[in-house]
Amino acid sequence: MLMNNAREEEIRTLRIKLADLYREVEVVRQSVPKIKELEEQLEQMTEDIDDERWKVEVLENDLTNPKNPYRWRLIKRTTAGRDFPAETENTMQSVKGTTQASVLTPRIRSGVDGPSDEFLHLQQRCQELEERVNAINERIREKDLILEEVTELSSRLSDQAKTGREFTLALAKQVNSHHSSIRAKTRQMMATVSELSVFQASAIQLQQDVQRLEGLVEEAERLMEQGEAPFLEAEERYLREVEAKRRHASISRRRKEVEAELTAASAGLVTTAEQRPNAYIPDDELGVPKPYGALVPFKPTPTLQSSRFYRGQVEGHQSREAQPRLGNSKVPVDQVSSRRFHAFKGPNHLSVTH
Structure with missing residues (x-):
């Protein structure tokens, strides 16, 4: 429960920090001017200036071009019996300003x-x-002049916008990191809550088991006070344990009896087996025998003959001769031959019939 409260407090703190970051981002967005509108205004003014420059260039070309028939015309008029000088007419056609007109006026x-x-x-x-x-x-x-001012302002605003973008990007990254941490904490909290529910269920189950066992213990104590078995299987289990102890005691007793018999038999045993030495006499002056210990000399086993018997030709001939002598007897031939063999062989060939 304490862990759950700590997680909730941490989530609440992270949400407060996230709200502060959103507020800072909104303040930065409001502090940045309307860059898009200013850029559109600058573009419109640039187009107007280009149009005016084009118009001025067209008018200037029309004024300075002597081949344009719509900007001048030839004047042929006589005043006081004299023709208008051609040089003066050509000079009038190339007039551009008031200064040139004032110079030409006295000549005319x-x-x-x-x-x-x-x-x-x-x-x-x-x-x-x-x-x-x-x-x-x-x-x-x-x-x-307006273009220069607007260009300067736009450059300043673009710098501010770049700075604002970097700051906004940093804030966005921080917000994303906080979002990811919140999601991770949420998943961790859900896992903790699920573990807590499992622990609560196991605790309830264990509490029920404890109550059940306490009831069984109380019932067993009550039965024992009355002189009865504490539970139904107690008497059977007690009888089985008593029987097991009795069997173990009888087995131990029999083992001890067998060991005693073997000890008594070995003390007065008469045998024809070859005695094996368990000590040796060292090459010294005293000649006291010393036991071998763990390094007793090894006596190899004698080589045995083959345990399989092959019947020879003489024995086969004898068995065939014995068949008509037996008549109607039901003794097998093999038994007859084997009896003859055992009767013929002596005790030295006992290893063959093993």
Whole structure:
């Protein structure tokens, strides 16, 4: 139970740490600006600047290209009986700014009495185009400044985002490690709970066994106080033990009697067996015999003859001669021959009939 409480306390602590980590991750996410929106705004501004630059380039090419028929026209007009000089017309077609127009104006006035309406219209048109170009250049410079600022901000934000990603990755790894540790602790706790349930079941079973045995002991004590057997098999077991002790005592007694008889027989035994020496006389001055001990001389066994008997030709002839003499007797021939053999052989051939 104490182990289970400790596991629950550890799980609660890990859950609190996990909630703190989630809170830190959420704070970091809120502190990081909206990078995606800023990147989209930067991309839109870059596209606008590219469009404006393209327009300026097109307008500049149209203004500086003398082969463009839509930006100039040839003026053929006479004033006070004089033709308009061609050199002055070509110079007017290549006008780009107010400075060049102011330089050309005295030349035109020196050649004629006064400027024509078309020249004034062209001059006004050039001024308008220059103003438009200047306005477009100002817008381009503003866009460039904005682009530089946005680029700097985006670089800072990208650095912050990279730092935030690294921090978020570290936090995610830590969260994953805590998740894995929580899962491991949960599995371990489940295993501990299962072991605890098994131990509780075994403890209940053992408690029941103890109660049953206590009841048996009380019943046995009560029966013994009454002079009876403590349980049903006690008397039979007691009788078996008494019988076993009696048999053991009788066997021991018989063994002792046999040993006593053997000892008495060996003391007055008369035998024709060859006596084996158990001592030797050393080569010294005293000549006192010494026992062999464990190194008694070995006496080899005599070589035995073959125990199988082969009947010879003479014995076979004698058995055939004895058959008509027997007549109607039912004695087998082998027994007759064997009897003759035993009768013929002496005691020296006893080893053959073993």
